[in-house]
Structures are given as structure tokens and as C-alpha cells.
Amino acid sequence: MSSFISIFMLLLPTVVLGMVPRAAPIFAAALGENIDQSAGTLNLGVEGMMLLGTIIGFVIDFKTGDFVLAFIVAGLASALLALLHGIATISFKVDQVTSGTAIWFIGWGLSGFIYSSLFGKASSPPAVKTIPTLYIPHLTDIPYIGKLLFGQDPVVYALFITFLVAQYFLFHTKAGLNLRTVGEDPLVAEIMGVNPDLYRYFALIFGGFMAGVGGAYITLSLVGSFYFDMTAGMGFIAVALVYFGKWNPLRVLIGSLVFGAVYVLYLALETYFPTTPYQFFSMFPYIATLILIILVGARAHAPAALALPYIKEG
Template identity: 45%
Template sequence: MAGEEAIIIGIIVSGIRLSIPILFAALGEKIAERSGVLNLGVEGMMLIGAFTGFMGTYLTGNYVVGILMAIVGAAALAILMGFMSITIRTNQLAAGLAIWLLGTGLAALLYRLAFGVRTVAPSVELMPKIDIPGLSNLPGIGPVLFNHDPLVYIAFLLVPLTHYFIFKTKLGLKIRTVGENPKQADTLGVNVYRIRYLTLIIGGALAGVGGAYFSLVQTGYFLENVTGGAGWIALALVIFGRWKAYWITLGAFIFGMVDSFQLGLQATGVQVPFQFLLMLPYLIPIAVLAGMYKKTGAPAALAIPYKRGQR
């Protein structure tokens, strides 16, 4: 029984950690979409975050510097996304795809320029866990809740904070108004362009942190496409999570748990095609959330460029 309990706890702990980068990116994208900007470049921003976060930590040995560099790198792409989709009003779908391709290619190029071609990839020490005395050793819940790296706790904290920010603050009200009716918001004196830039930068910054999680916590090194499509999963979870922080969090955790479960099955050598196991983390969360989904509607102005004075 003790062995089975250890396996279950291991799957839960691993599932939590696998969900964290997606949760960061999805919460950031939710904020951006609330203002009416659909950012399909999340995956590219995560890859830039993974690279710049790794480089910052590799060069300085400081995780804080690495995280800050990941935020700056991804936010820079977000500003470029804003210039294309907000300032010159390029189609948001096309602009997002361009940012995705740019981030993917740029991260790989910068890595090659920095390190060349090596047989052994440069690496950093994995971000250490925070051992909370008296709590991390509690049976069962100790390792599940109180024995994680700092970014896990920051992600947990962001869930209620983003909900409060969007629904309980004056700025959150402006963001929602811009996303629903930018013309009305403009009439009331809200700077639509500034709000949309702000939310895009916040979304990009959180995507960068999510990308850095891969290189600093999960692997300790940077690889091309290390995010493995996490940005696209984050985009899907925003939709199926109904643009609400708690539903998005549920979707991220379901994805992480199923991914952890399939990795455990592969490790045991179960006689199931590994392609099917790899598909499970992408299939089950979408199926579950789709079944729970009630039509609430996206922000009315989502993906629609705004031009002042336009009818």
C-alpha cells in the first residue's frame, strides 16, 4: 500500500510541475484576450523566455536574473505584436503567427550564435525547491503542497490575483470594457491602445516566465522547441476555461496530471502504443473542459482591430 501511495503522490507532484508553465502562459493570455487582443504568438514568446531565462542564469548563476531576462525577452516580442496588431492594425491572427515563427526561429538562432554546435549541451543547476519546515514532511500533503520550487507558489498566487485584478479593480474594469466595446471605452476617456499594449506586455511577460520554467526547472538546459507546444495548449485552455482564472487553472492541472500519468505508464513499459500515450495529455483536458463548457461568449471585440473614429 505504501508503494502505491508513493506512486500516486509522485504522479500528483509531477503533474503540478508539468502544469505550471502552461498556467503562467494561459493566465497571461487571458488578460490579453480580455482587452480584445488574440495573441497566437504565445508559443514563440515562451521559447524566447526559455532561451533568455537560460542565458541569464547561465551567465550570472542567478535565477532571478534569468527570470527577469525571460520577462524582458518575451515582453519585447509582445511589444512587436502590439505594434503590428494595435498600431498598424494588422490582422491579429497573421500577426500572432508571425510572432510565433519569429520567436521559434530567433530562439534557435541566438542559441546557436551563443554556443555553436556542441555534443554536450550547456546546462545550469535546476532551480532548488523550497523546503518548508514542519510542512513538507507531512504525510501525503507535505510533498504535494509544500515541497516545490518558488515558481510553483508564484503561479498558485497568480490565480486569485489575476481574478481579482480583472474583476475587482478599476484597471480590470477598463480592460474588460475595452475588450467588449472599445468605442464606448474610448468615449469614456479610456486609452484603448494603451490598455491593449499593457495587457499584451503582461501576457508576454507571463509567457516568458512559463518558458523559463522549462529551461530552469524541468530540464536545466535549452533545446529547440523545448516548450513542446505548451503555448498552443495555453491558448486552448483560455477558450475552454471561459476566460476565467479558476477554470483555466483546472484545465492546466488536468493537462499536467494526464501528462504525468502517461509518462508513468511509459516508464512501467505498459503494452500500449506510446503514440496513444503521448496523445492523452492533449485529448483528455479538451474533452473534459468541452463537456463542462457553457456558452458564455468571448470578449465581443476579441481579434478586432480598433481605429479611433471608426464606426
């Protein structure tokens, strides 16, 4: 037992410093999904949108070396996929779960297809330089919190600003109230002069963009190269974290950080216990997410019109 505690203490700084970048991709996707679901659209295609983001971000960075451009194009590509989901579910009232599942596989297939057609014959997997982290003299050198607060990469800061904007938008603007109304009861929204379809399209496209950014973050910041299926179910964890977060971005952020921390812990434990097959530890973040949801999820009020198509009468 004492050896466990000493390992834990040893790992604590690693976990605290490592959790932010590990949380970033999942938070990006979960934040988008939160806006989606607040408008009543369930997007189960996040996994596929993230996968598309991983390859598009990688290809653009590999060809141009411009990581900002890479993130934007990756986001737009996934937003296109989200638009497809929107056309199916909003305009043609297809079941959201069915369409979302299809989108997942489309993203999965596209990511592999694009990679194989561009790099299929490469003898060793191509790599890009991961994006640089910030260094501010003195500030970043402060022990522990210096690196945590002032030593992240620019995308993390951009994400944080997006989070602040989203939080404000959802609860302190008229458009945010309208969006939440669409998620509760699109008919009421319509009667009050709000166009439900418009808000749902907006939410889906934003959600898709964020999923693409999250995917690109995995290749461009965490790994530096692409391999198949590298999101490993993170898209679904993002959906789960929205439930944990009770449709409040702040709570989604906290949930993402917990996920990130457990993820780093798993990576570290893997090296400490080389004899245990690593798959055992790789279950940890997912088990942790499940436990989190069980602890808080059951009593939450979900948007009343979540996953219900809006069909007008008359």
C-alpha cells in the same frame, strides 16, 4: 482492467505531486493569455514567446547562475516580442491571427538561432542546475500534502501570488472592469473615458512577460537544459485553456492542473509500457485538453471584441 486500476492507484501520488510543476509553465502562459483576451487581443504568438523564454532563461542562468534574474530577463524578452505584436495589431490594425502566427515563428527561429550561435560547437549539451524546491522542516514532511503545499519551488509560489493578484485585478478593480470593457467593446470604453489601445498594450505586454516566464520554467525547473522546440505546442494549449477557463483565471488554473496531471500520467505510462511508442502517450495531454474544451467551451461568452482591431472613425 484490475491491472489498470492498480497501476492507477500506484500512480496517484506521483500524479498529484508531479502535476503542479508540470502545470506551472502552461499556467503562466495561460494566465497572461487570459488577461490578453479579456482586453480583446488574441495572442497566438504565445508558443513563440515561450520558446524565446526557454532559451533566454537558460542563457542567463547558465552565464550568471542567478535564476531570479534569468526569469525576469526571459519575461522581458518575450514582452518585447509581445510589444511587436502590439505595434502590428493595435497601432497598425494588422489581423491578430496573422501577426500572432508570425510572432510564433519569430520566437521559434530566435530560440534556435541564439542557442546555435552560443553553444553550437559544444560536444555535449550544456546544463544548469534546476531551481531548488522549498523545504520547511515538519511542514514539508507531512505525508502527501506536505510536499504538495510546502515543497514546491519559489516560482510556483510567485505564480500563485500572481494568479491571486490577476483574479482580484480583473473582477474587483476599476482598471480590471475597464480592461474587460475594452475586450467587449472598445468604442464604449473610449466613450467612457478609457483608452482602449493603452489597455491592450498593457495586456499584451503582461501576457508576453508571463509566456516568457512559462518558457524559462521549462528549461530552468523541469529540464535543466535546452533543446530545440521544447515547448512542444504548450503555447497553443495555453490559448485553449483560456477558452476552457471562460476568461476566468481560477478556471484557467484548474484547467492547467488537469493538463499537468495528464502530462505526468503520460510520462509514467511511458515507462510502464516500454513497448508502445511514446508518441502514443504524448498525445494524451492534448487530447485531454480538446475534450475539456468540447465539454465546456461551446456555450461560453467570449469577449465580444476578441481579435477585432479597434478602428476609430472620423
